Amino acid sequence: MGEIFKKGLGNRSFVIGGVVTIIFILIAGISLLWTPYPFDEMTIASKLKTPSGDHWLGTDHFGRDVFSMMMVGARNSIVVSLVAVSIGAGFGIPLGALAAARGGWVDEAVMRFNDFTFAFPALLSAVMITALAGPGAVNSIIAIGIFNVPVFARITRGAALPIWKREYIMAARVSGKGPVQISIEHVIPNIASVLIVQATIQFALAIIAEAGLSYLGLGTQPPNPSWGKMLSEAQTFMFLAPHLALFPGMAIALMVLGLNLLGDGLRDVLDPRLRRQR
Amino acid sequence: MNDPLLVIDDLYREYVLPRQKLFAPAPRLQAVRGVSITLNGAESFGIVGESGCGKSTLARSVVALEAPSRGTVSLHGKDLFALGTAELRGMRRHVQMVFQDPYGSLDPRHKVARIIAEPYVTLIGGASGQELAEIVSRALVDVGLNPEDADKFPHEFSGGQRQRIAIARALVTKPDLIVADEAVSALDVSVQAQVLNLMMKLRREHGLAYLFISHDLSVVRHVTDRVAIMYHGRIVEQGDTRAIFANPRHPYTQMLLDAVPRPDPGLKKPRAIVEDMGDMPGHGCPFAPRCAKVKPSCRDQEPDLKIFDDGRSVACHLA
Amino acid sequence: MALLSVENLSVHIGPAHILKDVSFSMEKGETLGFVGESGCGKSITAMAIMGLLTEQATVSGRIVFDGQDLLTLDDRAMCKIRGLRIAMVFQEPMTALNPVKSIGFQIAEGMRLHLGLGRAEAERRVVSLLDRVGLPAPRFSPDLYPHQLSGGQRQRVVIAMTMACGPDILIADEPTTALDVTIQARILDLIAEVVEQDGMGLMMITHDLGVVAQTTDNLAVMYAGAMVEHGTTQAVFSSLSHPYTRGLFGAMPHLESHGDLAPGALLPTIPGSVPQPSEKISGCIFAGRCERAQDQCKVAPPTLTKNDGGHQVACFNPWGVVA
Numbered sequence: 001m002g003e004i005f006k007k008g009l010g011n012r013s014f015v016i017g018g019v020v021t022i023i024f025i026l027i028a029g030i031s032l033l034w035t036p037y038p039f040d041e042m043t044i045a046s047k048l049k050t051p052s053g054d055h056w057l058g059t060d061h062f063g064r065d066v067f068s069m070m071m072v073g074a075r076n077s078i079v080v081s082l083v084a085v086s087i088g089a090g091f092g093i094p095l096g097a098l099a100a101a102r103g104g105w106v107d108e109a110v111m112r113f114n115d116f117t118f119a120f121p122a123l124l125s126a127v128m129i130t131a132l133a134g135p136g137a138v139n140s141i142i143a144i145g146i147f148n149v150p151v152f153a154r155i156t157r158g159a160a161l162p163i164w165k166r167e168y169i170m171a172a173r174v175s176g177k178g179p180v181q182i183s184i185e186h187v188i189p190n191i192a193s194v195l196i197v198q199a200t201i202q203f204a205l206a207i208i209a210e211a212g213l214s215y216l217g218l219g220t221q222p223p224n225p226s227w228g229k230m231l232s233e234a235q236t237f238m239f240l241a242p243h244l245a246l247f248p249g250m251a252i253a254l255m256v257l258g259l260n261l262l263g264d265g266l267r268d269v270l271d272p273r274l275r276r277q278r
Numbered sequence: 279m280n281d282p283l284l285v286i287d288d289l290y291r292e293y294v295l296p297r298q299k300l301f302a303p304a305p306r307l308q309a310v311r312g313v314s315i316t317l318n319g320a321e322s323f324g325i326v327g328e329s330g331c332g333k334s335t336l337a338r339s340v341v342a343l344e345a346p347s348r349g350t351v352s353l354h355g356k357d358l359f360a361l362g363t364a365e366l367r368g369m370r371r372h373v374q375m376v377f378q379d380p381y382g383s384l385d386p387r388h389k390v391a392r393i394i395a396e397p398y399v400t401l402i403g404g405a406s407g408q409e410l411a412e413i414v415s416r417a418l419v420d421v422g423l424n425p426e427d428a429d430k431f432p433h434e435f436s437g438g439q440r441q442r443i444a445i446a447r448a449l450v451t452k453p454d455l456i457v458a459d460e461a462v463s464a465l466d467v468s469v470q471a472q473v474l475n476l477m478m479k480l481r482r483e484h485g486l487a488y489l490f491i492s493h494d495l496s497v498v499r500h501v502t503d504r505v506a507i508m509y510h511g512r513i514v515e516q517g518d519t520r521a522i523f524a525n526p527r528h529p530y531t532q533m534l535l536d537a538v539p540r541p542d543p544g545l546k547k548p549r550a551i552v553e554d555m556g557d558m559p560g561h562g563c564p565f566a567p568r569c570a571k572v573k574p575s576c577r578d579q580e581p582d583l584k585i586f587d588d589g590r591s592v593a594c595h596l597a
Numbered sequence: 598m599a600l601l602s603v604e605n606l607s608v609h610i611g612p613a614h615i616l617k618d619v620s621f622s623m624e625k626g627e628t629l630g631f632v633g634e635s636g637c638g639k640s641i642t643a644m645a646i647m648g649l650l651t652e653q654a655t656v657s658g659r660i661v662f663d664g665q666d667l668l669t670l671d672d673r674a675m676c677k678i679r680g681l682r683i684a685m686v687f688q689e690p691m692t693a694l695n696p697v698k699s700i701g702f703q704i705a706e707g708m709r710l711h712l713g714l715g716r717a718e719a720e721r722r723v724v725s726l727l728d729r730v731g732l733p734a735p736r737f738s739p740d741l742y743p744h745q746l747s748g749g750q751r752q753r754v755v756i757a758m759t760m761a762c763g764p765d766i767l768i769a770d771e772p773t774t775a776l777d778v779t780i781q782a783r784i785l786d787l788i789a790e791v792v793e794q795d796g797m798g799l800m801m802i803t804h805d806l807g808v809v810a811q812t813t814d815n816l817a818v819m820y821a822g823a824m825v826e827h828g829t830t831q832a833v834f835s836s837l838s839h840p841y842t843r844g845l846f847g848a849m850p851h852l853e854s855h856g857d858l859a860p861g862a863l864l865p866t867i868p869g870s871v872p873q874p875s876e877k878i879s880g881c882i883f884a885g886r887c888e889r890a891q892d893q894c895k896v897a898p899p900t901l902t903k904n905d906g907g908h909q910v911a912c913f914n915p916w917g918v919v920a
Contacts, residue, residue, distance in 0.1 A: 167383040171447070174341050175397035176370045189387045328777035436870065437635075466634035467804065471848035471864040478863065493778060500850035500860045520860060523852065537782040538852055539807035543830045546811065551782045553749060 007269050014265025020258025024251075028075035035068035040223045048241045058243050060233070066247055069225040073248065076137065076220045077227055077255070081206035084141045085199060088148020093195065095149070096156025097187060100164060101179040110157070114150040122147040123212055130218040140219045144209045148202055155198050159191035193270035200263035204256045211252050227252050281355060283454055283487055284317040284340065284373075289349035291335050309335040310346070311511035314583075319454060322481065322488040324502030324519060326495060326534070328554075331508040333491045337459045340489060341375045342366060353455070371401040371451035378460035380440035384432040390443055391428035394418070398450040417446040421476060438469035442476065449480065457489045462497060474501055495538055499523050507531050510564040513583060517590035527592045529569045563595070571596055598664070600625045600765060600798055601646070606658035608641055608650065608822075613874035616641050617822040617882070618658075620901070625765065628792065628799040630809035630830065633819035634845075636871055639802045642819075643768045646800075647685060648675040663765070681711040684759035686788075688771040690751035694743040700727075700754045701739020708761045726757040730787060749780035753787065760791055766798040767791075773808065785812055806849060810834060818842045821871055821882045827901060828908020838904055838915040840887045841867070881913070889914045 008014040036056065043063035051058045057066035099110035126143035133139045163169060164187070172182050188195075213219035214228025222229065227248040234244035291310040298305060310332040317323050325333045338344040339351055342358045350357045353369055361369065374397060377383035384393050391414045398405065398413060405413065415425040421442040432440055441461065448456050458477070462470040478501060480486060492498050498505055499519055506516040507530065515528040526532045536549045552568040562577035563569070569576065575595055583593045599622035608616035616638045623629050631639040644650045646660055648667060660667040662683070667675065679685075687693050694703060704726055705719040714722070723739045730753040743751055752772065759767055769788060773781035789812055792799045801813050809816055809830065816833045818826040818841065826839040837843040844867040850860075869886040872878060880895040881887070887894070893913050901909040 167377040167379050168385040170338075170343060171375070171377060171383050171444075172385075172396065173343055174370070174375045175447075176367045176400040177396070186385050186388075190385070328779065438870070467806075467845055468634060468848045468867045469870075471850075471866045474850070475863045475866060478861070495778070496850040496852045499852060500864070533779060535852065537779045539782070539785065539805070539811040540852065541806035541810045541834070541846065541849065543810045543834050549782060549786075551779050551786075553780060553783045554747075 004269055008265065011265045011268055013261045014269055017258050017261025017263070017265050020254060021262050024074055024255050024258065025078065027071050028078045031068075031071035031075045035065075035071050037065035037068045039064065039068040039072045039225055041065070048237065048244075050241070050243055057247050058241070060230070060244055061237060061241075064225075066230075066244065069230060070227070070247060070251060073225045073227045073230060074251070074255075076224060077207055077210050077252075080137055080141050080144070080210045080220065081203055084144035084206050084210075085148055085202045087141070087145030088202060089152045089195070089199060092149040092152025093156045093188070096153040096158075097160055097183045099153070099157045100160035100187070101183050107157075110153060114154050117147065117150040120147075123209055126209060126213060127216060127218060130213055135213075135218040135221060137220045137224070140210055140213050143213070144206050148206070151202060152195070152198065155194060156191065159194045160187050163187050163190055193266075197263050197267045197270065200259050200266060204259035204263070207252065207255055207259070282316045283319045283321075283354065284315070284489070285350075285352040285355075286313060286315040286336075286340065287350045287352070289313045289336065289339060289351065290347045291332070291339060291344065292347045308511050310339070312349075313506075313508075313511075313513055314349075315506060315513075315516075317455070317487055317489065320481070320485045320487055321504070322490060322502045324498040324505035325489065325491045325508060326493065326498050326505055327508035328493060328534075330510070332511040333508050334459060336508075337375070337457050337489070337491050340455075340457050341373055342370065367401060371397070372453050373455045373457065374448035374451065374453045375457045375459060376441070376444050376448050376461040378463055380437040380444065380464060381432075383444050384440055386432055388431075389428070390414075390418075390430055390432070393432070393443065394428070394447045394450060397447060401451050413450055414446075417450050418443075420449065420480070421446045422472075436469075438465055438473060441465060441473050445473075445476065445480070449484070452484070453486070455487045455489065457491070459491045460493070461490075463492065463494060470497070477501065495523070495534060507534070512564075512593060513591070514565070514593045515591065516583070517588075521588070521590065527590065527597045528594050529571055530565050533568070563593075599623060600627075600663065602659075602661040603642070603646070604659040604661070606642065606645060606660065607656070608638075608645060609655045610651065610653055611875075615822050615874045616645070617898075619819075619822075619824050620658075621817055621824065621827060623766070623798050623800070626792075626796045626798055627815060628801065628813040630813035630816045631800065631802045631819055632804065632806060632809045632816065632845075634804055634871065636821065636874065637819035638822040639819045640770055641822075643685065643770050643800060643802055646768065647679055647683060648672070677711070680707045680759075680764070681762045682764050683766045683768065684762070684764040685768040685770065686752070686755050686759055686772045688774050690748050690755060690775065693755050694751055696743055699740050699742055700746070701741075704739070704754065704757050704761055707758060711762045722761070723757075726761060727754075729760070729791070730754070730757045731783075732757075747780075748776055749784060752776065752780075752784050756784075756787060756791060760795065763795060764797060766800065768800040768802070770802045771804070772801075774803070774805070781808075788812070806846060818845075822874060823882050823898070823911065824901060825883065825911045826909065832908040836904075836908070836916065838908075838910045838917075839883075839912050840889050840914075840916065841883050843916055844886075881911075889916075 041064060045063065046059050047061055047063040049055055049059045055065050055067065057070065060066055095110050099107040126147065129143040130139045169182060169186055172186055210219055211228035214226040215232045219228060220226035230248040231245060237244050289310050290312060293307045293309055295305045295307055313336060325336065327333045339346050345359050351359065353372055356369060358366060358369060394414045394417050395410050414428050418425050418427055423439065423442055435443065462473050465473060481488060490498060490502050502519045504517060505519045505522055506513045507528065509530050515522060515526065515531045522531065523535065526535060533551055537551050550570055554568065563580055566572050566576045581593045581595045583591045584597065585591045601623040604620050606616060606619045619642060631642065633639050645656055646667065650656065656668060701723045704723045708714045708719050708722060720739065724734055727737055727739065732750060732753055772788065773784050776784060785808065801809060803809055813830050816828065816830040817824050818839060820841045826833055826842050833842065837846055847865040848867065850864060867886050872882065881898050884890045884894040891914055899911045899913050901911045904910050904915060
């Protein structure tokens with residue numbers, strides 16, 4: 001662990017991506033305890049103010065403090081994305097591991113399930129699901145989570161298949177271990193780096209998906225702020241108060257960029273280490 | 279113990295290859311064709327052959343990793359592939375394997391202690407943490423390593439040391455038979471000598487039997503009592519190791535021996551080596567296209583393994 | 598003047614001193630073997646000559662080939678040497694060939710690059726080269742792809758590639774280690790034939806004492822980055838002067854009854870293990886494992902000196918010449 005971290009510090013993508021991601025997570029965390037203003041406090045008198053000493057990022061058309069809304073919005077985005085990706089990984093990784101371990105018809109079944117799910121365009125289907133089942137954070141989580149499952153299943157299976165051919169797996173079989181135990185004790189730890197990198201990518205995609213759903217009014221519901229909703233509300237005020245669209249837009253872009261950089265950096269740091277045999 | 283330890287009886291193993299044409303039946307590869315071997319306790323038996331001869335497939339059948347298409351593998355009189363899962367697990371403690379690649383046969387993410395203890399924990403179990411630590415310690419000392427090495431990871435060791443760890447792992451369940459599949463082929467000459475010495479020492483101390491699979495004839499000559507030469511899935515010659523190497527009776531065995539370069543610059547033997555060009559005849563002796571002594575009858579019928587009075591078996595019409 | 602003269606070649610990668618002050622020379626048409634175990638520096642020597650070392654390596658010394666010091670040449674100049682004047686055969690035939698190019702293309706590549714041949718002429722030569730390496734038409738057409746050939750056949754293609762431009766020196770780095778023993782014999786015969794017919798010098802790098810005994814007239818034994826013995830193959834094998842050479846020879850199991858070593862007896866081994874390249878050792882690099890070590894061996898490393906057998910040993914207390 002320690003040496004990965006040290007190596008990571010030498011990798012620019014890892015450092016920049018890591019710092020950005022941590023900053024957002026910290027902001028989201030702090031929002032549980034404190035925000036400059038209550039995020040839903042409307043002071044119509046101070047509406048549409050540009051950034052100032054009082055309101056660091058200005059106010060919106062209801063006089064709500066943009067910075068406070070952004071902080072809570074960060075928390076909502078991160079929670080939804082985190083849970084959705086966890087659902088995807090929680091179901092997808094075991095499926096993929098099972099497919100690689102058993103082969104045969106089990107493998108075929110998992111692959112066809114994957115193909116089936118991939119056939120549906122993810123974002124549009126998430127829109128459809130939340131539109132039908134009702135908008136809200138929970139349904140967004142489910143909708144995004146469903147489409148993460150085949151991604152993790154496919155990548156787990158792909159990474160696990162060559163591991164099954166390694167001699168230490170044969171040694172474990174000669175020792176009498178069954179495929180489930182081998183998957184858990186030998187296979188997954190050896191493909192963990194691939195899965196971690198994929199998880200950061202999926203996290204970034206989930207942030208975008210959540211923002212998209214909220215933009216359409218299908219995700220996090222008011223009065224809970226979310227970056228996507230802030231964007232859609234800011235459209236009407238594009239020329240009056242462009243800062244209302246600028247800040248949530250930048251936040252989404254930065255967070256995604258940070259996660260992608262982190263994922264790239266992680267891949268560089270983790271993969272060559274596995275190649276080192278001696 | 280008078281009953282044989284391991285009996286391989288008429289083993290066949292066929293693989294189905296990927297289809298070449300959509301409506302034709304898938305081609306099949308006969309990796310092992312009718313191999314029979316009897317191994318007694320504490321005996322060292324070598325299997326020699328080049329790539330594609332079926333020796334690795336045979337090894338995997340002996341440790342019950344792959345079920346044969348036909349034939350049986352019996353350990354202590356029990357047919358391994360007729361047993362239920364629990365019973366087979368009970369038998370696994372008697373046969374363990376050492377693999378070729380010292381860098382691939384140990385899980386890079388596990389500590390040495392966990393690696394060595396794995397067969398014991400899975401097949402015997404019931405040991406406390408303390409007892410397990412002692413078992414691992416003793417195994418490490420047995421193979422010439424330090425008990426402190428238990429806490430390290432595989433990448434901290436050299437190739438020869440890793441192979442020792444692999445041997446320690448194979449010993450923890452006190453097996454009667456160890457299958458060594460090219461166990462020293464990837465090691466430097468001096469390291470190979472150390473590991474071979476270790477294996478011979480352990481054999482004497484623990485009464486182990488070895489099934490020693492190798493392409494290296496000089497190693498096999500040194501560490502085995504009997505040897506079987508495999509070609510194209512079959513045994514073509516079998517018998518006492520020293521006798522075979524001094525006086526081979528199958529043309530393929532002779533060709534193998536001629537092919538090995540001797541470390542003696544004064545000895546430049548003219549060699550009649552014919553390369554395998556991949557044209558396998560459908561019938562008759564598979565070695566016929568390369569054989570210097572070939573006769574017309576060789577192409578008609580594949581020779582059976584004939585047993586001679588001196589214990590030698592040869593599969594050749596002209597032996 | 599020797600065709601190739603290596604003088605005081607040393608290679609460092611970071612703290613590791615992987616090649617220590619190696620010197621030797623090769624005449625035109627000479628067959629020189631480099632034998633040793635992993636980490637002894639034999640492959641590094643070849644890489645240094647070809648200019649294929651990693652960027653992190655620091656190289657000092659001289660590699661004089663046909664009057665030019667190769668270490669002073671930039672990469673463009675080295676490209677004119679590689680393939681044309683010095684060619685190399687590697688260990689892995691499976692990965693030495695580009696899987697998406699036909700074998701004809703790959704054999705012709707060097708000729709078209711270095712000799713500027715047109716397509717028709719190159720094709721003609723490809724067919725003739727394939728024939729020389731034992732892959733005659735019509736069965737083996739230049740349009741075949743590597744995956745259609747076996748390991749031994751691929752290695753023959755690689756040898757055809759090295760011969761294509763008529764180099765002065767062929768470096769063969771473990772060319773048969775990955776091959777079956779009967780195929781190995783045929784490939785070694787082919788290399789010997791090619792080298793003799795074209796008057797090429799051969800650098801045969803291997804860990805196998807049998808291979809080097811059968812394919813070379815001269816021999817250098819390497820240990821932990823240093824050359825410890827150098828002479829004619831005959832002389833080295835009959836005297837086994839350096840304790841490491843003798844230990845290496847003794848540790849091999851033999852096919853014929855050899856001396857007093859009965860099969861089944863313990864093989865005489867060299868105690869200890871090869872030192873890490875980053876270890877700083879004053880004195881002889883082998884002293885820690887040597888049964889003939891004396892006090893002077895720990896002080897300063899011995900250099901290659903001619904012994905009474907007529908070949909060179911880097912040892913203060915070598916074994917005498919044995920009849």
